[in-house]
Amino acid sequence: MGKRVAIVGSGQTYHKSARLDVNGIELIHEAVTRALEDTQLTLKDIDAVVIGNMDHFEGINYVDTWSVDGAGACLKPIFKVTTGGTTGSTVAMAGYYTAASGLFDTVLAIGWEKNSESDTTGAIITAFDPIWDRPAFAGAVAGLAVEASVYMHQYGVTEKDAARVSVRDRRHATKNPHAHLRGEISVDDVLNSPMLSYPIKLLDMCPRTDGACAVIFAAEGRAEKITDKPAWVWATATRHNYVYIGDWEPTAGLKTLESASREVYQKVGIREPLKEIDVMELYLPYSFAGLSWIESLGLCGKGEAPRLLWDGVTDMGGELPINPSGGVISCNPIGATALIRVAEAAMQIQGKAEQHQVPDVKVALATGFGGCFWSDIMIMGKQIK
Amino acid sequence: MERVAVVGVGQTKYERRKKGDSFADMVFEATSKALQDARMTIKEIDNVVTVSNDFWDGRTISSMAVMDACGAYEKNVSTVEGDGTFGVLYGMMRILSGSFGTTLVVAHCKGSESVSSLITNGMFDPIYQRALGLDAITSSALQARAYMNRYGIREEQCARVSVKNHGNAKNNPFAQIPLNITVKEVMASRMLSDPIKLLDASPISDGSAAVILADEKRAEKIDQQPIWIKGIGHCADAYFLGDRDLAECPSLEAAAKKAYAMAGITDPLKEIDVAEIYDAFSYMELLWSEGLGFCGRGEGGKFVDSGKSRMEGKLPINPSGGVLSAHAVLVAGLARVCECVLQLRGDAGARQVEGVKTAVAQGINGPCGQSQCVIVLGN
Numbered sequence: 102m103g104k105r106v107a108i109v110g111s112g113q114t115y116h117k118s119a120r121l122d123v124n125g126i127e128l129i130h131e132a133v134t135r136a137l138e139d140t141q142l143t144l145k146d147i148d149a150v151v152i153g154n155m156d157h158f159e160g161i162n163y164v165d166t167w168s169v170d171g172a173g174a175c176l177k178p179i180f181k182v183t184t185g186g187t188t189g190s191t192v193a194m195a196g197y198y199t200a201a202s203g204l205f206d207t208v209l210a211i212g213w214e215k216n217s218e219s220d221t222t223g224a225i226i227t228a229f230d231p232i233w234d235r236p237a238f239a240g241a242v243a244g245l246a247v248e249a250s251v252y253m254h255q256y257g258v259t260e261k262d263a264a265r266v267s268v269r270d271r272r273h274a275t276k277n278p279h280a281h282l283r284g285e286i287s288v289d290d291v292l293n294s295p296m297l298s299y300p301i302k303l304l305d306m307c308p309r310t311d312g313a314c315a316v317i318f319a320a321e322g323r324a325e326k327i328t329d330k331p332a333w334v335w336a337t338a339t340r341h342n343y344v345y346i347g348d349w350e351p352t353a354g355l356k357t358l359e360s361a362s363r364e365v366y367q368k369v370g371i372r373e374p375l376k377e378i379d380v381m382e383l384y385l386p387y388s389f390a391g392l393s394w395i396e397s398l399g400l401c402g403k404g405e406a407p408r409l410l411w412d413g414v415t416d417m418g419g420e421l422p423i424n425p426s427g428g429v430i431s432c433n434p435i436g437a438t439a440l441i442r443v444a445e446a447a448m449q450i451q452g453k454a455e456q457h458q459v460p461d462v463k464v465a466l467a468t469g470f471g472g473c474f475w476s477d478i479m480i481m482g483k484q485i486k
Numbered sequence: 487m488e489r490v491a492v493v494g495v496g497q498t499k500y501e502r503r504k505k506g507d508s509f510a511d512m513v514f515e516a517t518s519k520a521l522q523d524a525r526m527t528i529k530e531i532d533n534v535v536t537v538s539n540d541f542w543d544g545r546t547i548s549s550m551a552v553m554d555a556c557g558a559y560e561k562n563v564s565t566v567e568g569d570g571t572f573g574v575l576y577g578m579m580r581i582l583s584g585s586f587g588t589t590l591v592v593a594h595c596k597g598s599e600s601v602s603s604l605i606t607n608g609m610f611d612p613i614y615q616r617a618l619g620l621d622a623i624t625s626s627a628l629q630a631r632a633y634m635n636r637y638g639i640r641e642e643q644c645a646r647v648s649v650k651n652h653g654n655a656k657n658n659p660f661a662q663i664p665l666n667i668t669v670k671e672v673m674a675s676r677m678l679s680d681p682i683k684l685l686d687a688s689p690i691s692d693g694s695a696a697v698i699l700a701d702e703k704r705a706e707k708i709d710q711q712p713i714w715i716k717g718i719g720h721c722a723d724a725y726f727l728g729d730r731d732l733a734e735c736p737s738l739e740a741a742a743k744k745a746y747a748m749a750g751i752t753d754p755l756k757e758i759d760v761a762e763i764y765d766a767f768s769y770m771e772l773l774w775s776e777g778l779g780f781c782g783r784g785e786g787g788k789f790v791d792s793g794k795s796r797m798e799g800k801l802p803i804n805p806s807g808g809v810l811s812a813h814a815v816l817v818a819g820l821a822r823v824c825e826c827v828l829q830l831r832g833d834a835g836a837r838q839v840e841g842v843k844t845a846v847a848q849g850i851n852g853p854c855g856q857s858q859c860v861i862v863l864g865n
Contacts, residue, residue, distance in 0.1 A: 102488070102584040103582055103583035103584030103585065104583075153567075155540070155546055155547070156539070156540040156541055156546070156567070157540055157541075157546045160608060160612070161608065161609070161612070162539070162541040162605060162606070162608035162609040163568070163609040163851060163852045163853075164567075165567075165568060165722070165851060165852070165857060166609065166722055166725060166851055166852025166853070166856045166857050167609060167611075167725055167852070168725075169722050169723075169724065169725050170724075170725055174722050175722065175723070175724050175725075176721060176722070176723065176724075176736065176737065176740060177721065177722060178719070178720045178721050178722070178741075179720075179722045179857065180566060180568055180572040180575065180576065180720065180851075180857075181566065181567045181568050181572075182564055182565060182566055182567065182576070183540070183547075183549075183565060183567045184547065184549060184564065184565050185546065185547035185550070191564055191565070194564060195564065195576065197583070198576070198579050198580045198583045198585070199576075199579050201579075201582070201583035201584065201585070202578070202579035202580075202582035202583050203582055204579060204582065204718075224546050225546055226546075227544065227545050227546045228545060228546040228547040228550055229550075230551065231544075231545075337562075337585075338562060339562045339563055339564065340560060340561075340562075341549070341550075341553050341558060341563050342553065342558075342559050342560060343550070343553070344510075344550060344551065344552075344553050344554045348554070360560060471547070472547055472549075472550050472553075473550065
């Protein structure tokens with residue numbers, strides 16, 4: 102049987118649209134240094150490193166070997182994982198499994214991206230099958246626009262409802278010094294922003310960001326020595342189903358998230374997520390996801406999410422605050438994005454979130470989204486389980 | 487610690503160009519063969535680790551192309567970008583975590599659809615190094631020269647590795663280039679980048695390989711001889727070639743040290759019966775033989791001269807024909823693991839080494855074997 106594992110600390114860079122002051126290795130170094138400071142560890146204490154990003158954004162091949170100076174992995178074990186938008190959560194899981202395996206006690210997990218060096222959409226389009234899908238249905242926005250349209254059509258949800266999600270996340274971001282976009286916006290701002298792909302407007306959509314995040318995982322026995330407030334990982338799950346457009350049912354809801362969340366709920370015995378989970382850090386790349394996907398997570402019935410949003414249930418101070426960090430709509434260094442969700446969820450449990458701390462968090466959930474309608478989940482708690 | 491076994495292996499034939507096969511076709515073939523080998527169905531696979539690289543595939547999220555082909559639908563799945571041996575490492579750790587009883591690890595690559603020199607140029611620093619024209623071949627040539635100069639290794643000694651491995655490949659139906667060649671012919675082959683000549687270099691290949699891992703409990707129930715992972719280690723050296731001593735391989739030494747300690751191996755030459763190592767270029771087999779402790783530092787040339795690494799020698803190296811005889815990048819390390827498993831099961835056909843009890847597989851990532859993974863397997 103494997104070891105139980107906790108997140109003992111993390112570090113993030115200050116995220117911007119273009120971090121011209123650093124190269125990728127220096128960006129990684131910044132996050133790693135902060136994670137070490139946060140845990141009062143030195144590189145000598147790190148037994149293994151896992152890293153991830155999306156190659157085509159920076160045009161660097163074999164990032165695991167390229168990054169060793171920044172990652173502190175020289176003459177250490179390191180390997181790379183990558184799964185597109187879910188890369189950050191994939192890295193988190195690799196950190197978790199590596200520490201749980203019993204082979205390594207303290208594991209540094211790094212996600213990063215320097216989107217300013219890329220043609221983001223150009224790179225994403227190449228994810229899709231070159232013959233069948235690429236000319237017709239590829240890139241980040243197209244699929245989401247179809248999903249949003251279907252959702253609006255099926256449940257009478259409006260663009261204004263979706264705007265409420267952007268408003269919430271951007272408001273939360275004002276309290277997070279690491280967020281990229283820290284200005285508050287109104288529903289009207291969102292509705293009046295330029296149309297990208299109907300019904301998605303500029304302020305419905307996440308930005309592209311330069312940034313890195315490092316999270317330190319430690320096995321039971323080691324974790325308690327590093328911090329008296331570890332965030333114990335309870336369960337994780339992954340669903341990467343989509344290959345071709347025909348694999349996706351254009352019906353409302355994120356099926357992979359539904360399936361992955363049911364797996365973790367079942368593993369840890371959660372029946373009523375809205376009541377039993379104290380905070381969520383969700384990979385919501387655009388506003389409509391903040392409605393439809395929380396239904397997929399089982400927080401409410403289909404088509405009921407707008408009510409939760411307008412009632413303030415998911416705001417800071419609400420019953421289940423979502424994205425106290427400001428979420429992906431406020432900050433999106435892609436390979437780091439899902440790892441930031443994990444780091445922020447752990448910070449909430451550890452009581453380290455300062456201005457955006459939710460009081461008394463016992464259970465937190467983080468998600469990753471990517472590939473194409475792929476989902477990752479990690480659930481963690483104050484108690485060891 | 488719990489033990490993890492390899493309970494099934496599958497490989498496509500490695501070919502210069504698999505015109506009729508997409509990435510998914512190759513992955514489906516290797517996966518199906520591994521399942522067949524383990525006498526399992528995809529339902530018995532608890533989780534999947536795929537191995538691919540966005541540069542080699544020309545696809546961002548290269549794993550997306552094979553999610554259906556490897557049967558990952560509705561399963562927990564992840565993707566290692568690196569050599570297949572690192573995929574085995576991660577697949578094994580996912581089992582050791584207690585979360586899964588079985589892992590399918592599958593790697594694919596189509597060298598025929600790639601421009602190798604551009605893609606491997608992409609692993610170098612974009613400002614200071616790429617413009618120099620560094621790629622896998624030229625950087626390895628620097629390493630070969632550094633190594634040969636320090637220890638007086640001769641080109642003929644490297645050539646001997648090619649002669650041996652291409653000869654071994656004649657007995658491996660999966661190998662791409664079985665050859666009857668002489669040291670003279672290797673020496674006379676076209677110079678690619680001094681001292682690496684055409685016959686010192688591995689080919690461009692298409693192919694896929696898969697292994698199925700299982701914990702002890704599941705392995706017992708599977709109708710195939712389990713081959714146990716006795717030890718595993720991985721480690722990365724510095725990045726910039728100028729920061730490294732290219733004539734040595736400290737990351738391989740560290741990875742091997744860890745793997746051997748886990749496996750209880752103190753005298754590798756004596757205790758290991760067969761080794762499958764990453765000979766992307768002929769000199770690598772000599773240098774890696776030193777890193778793996780088969781001979782002392784600088785003795786790689788003498789080691790191949792001694793005949794110890796031949797099929798009938800004390801420690802046959804690359805009975806499969808090695809990477810020199812088929813080099814589907816990323817897949818190659820997994821192919822090494824597959825061959826070790828076949829040797830340990832006694833299923834290696836005409837290339838079977840007698841009485842194999844312990845085997846070692848090696849994989850590399852990055853320029854000049856910067857990052858290394860060593861796996862000790864036993865029956």
